[in-house]
Amino acid sequence: MSVNNYSGHEPKSYTDGDFLQSPEARSLRIAAEYVGPKQQFHDAGINQTIIFFGSARICSNEEFGSRKHLLIKEFQDSLESERPLIQKKIDVLLKQNELTKYYDDAVELSRKLTEWSNSLPKEKRLAICSGGGPGIMEAANRGAYLAGGDSIGLNISLPHEQYPNPYISENVNLEFHYFFMRKFWFVYLAKALVVFPGGFGTCDELFDILTLVQTGKIGKPLSILIYGENFWRKVLNFEYLIEAGMIAESDVSLFKYANTPDEAFEFLKNELTQILEL
Secondary structure, eight states, X not given: OXXXXXXSOXXXXXXXXXXXXXXXXXXXXXXXXXXXXXXXXXXXXXXXXXXXXXXXXXXXXXXHHHHHHHHHHHHHHSOGGGHHHHHHHHHHHHHHGGGHHHHHXXXXXXXXXXXXXXXXXXXXXXXXXXXXXXXXXXXXXXXHHHTTOOEEEEEEXXXXXXXXXXXXXXXXXXXESOHHHHHHHHHHTEEEEEEOSOSHHHHHHHHHHHHHHHTTSSOSOOEEEEEOHHHHHHHOOHHHHHHTTSSOGGXXXXXXXXXXXXXXXXXXXXXXXXXXXX
16 A cells, blocks of 8 residues: 655635635635725725716727827738728727717816816715726726826736726725626715716626616715716606606606716816715
8 A cells, every 4th residue: 555645735715726716716706806806996095986887988088099000001011902991990990989078078068067066075085996997997086186186997817808908906906706896886986976988898897886876775865967968868758768668757767967078077076075964
């Protein structure tokens, strides 16, 4: 009978990387995405936020100009057979040009809200929180950064598009694997929500929170502002939902439209003054 001369120790379960990444340890990973961010927010002294949602694909004027220049050069240097596909990319980019104003508006609104928040007693201050990626998320973090406030990024691991923007405060730059845990942390600390133009993800986040407020699952006061009325009325027909009996007429009072940074700022400042009992 052979003798095992191995004198080492087997790894404990909580240090076993293979186990922690296994299906059996999923509950532990979910718990970690609750406990870890909770500790980071506590250490950073952040207990309430204003959320900004919006498309990762809306870029600044500077980035738009750079993308346009590169595509035109690519078109000029391409073979004749390649040009229809490149032209299609140019056409899509030009269509998005009308949306670049929302990037600037998000920067301005975030900056104004952060400057106002910085004037409040420390225990009443609010941090700007975004999904941490490019586009409107970057704009929101950029405005907070320019005003010298906390700038939170709740990033998500995706195969494309999503990467941390450079305007997130280092101590609150978080990355999630689970969408539902990321959504939890968006809502848990939020006192207000601003929804800029976006696609599937933005609509998902908006309707998720509207549903939670409508059904009373969010019991605290939460102001919801939808920014860019012309865009959103093309995308979402709330009036038809009322006509069809799918929502109550009173449900549209859960949110307000705004079209300029000043209009949005005044609404949110007044709402938050009441919520925070200033």
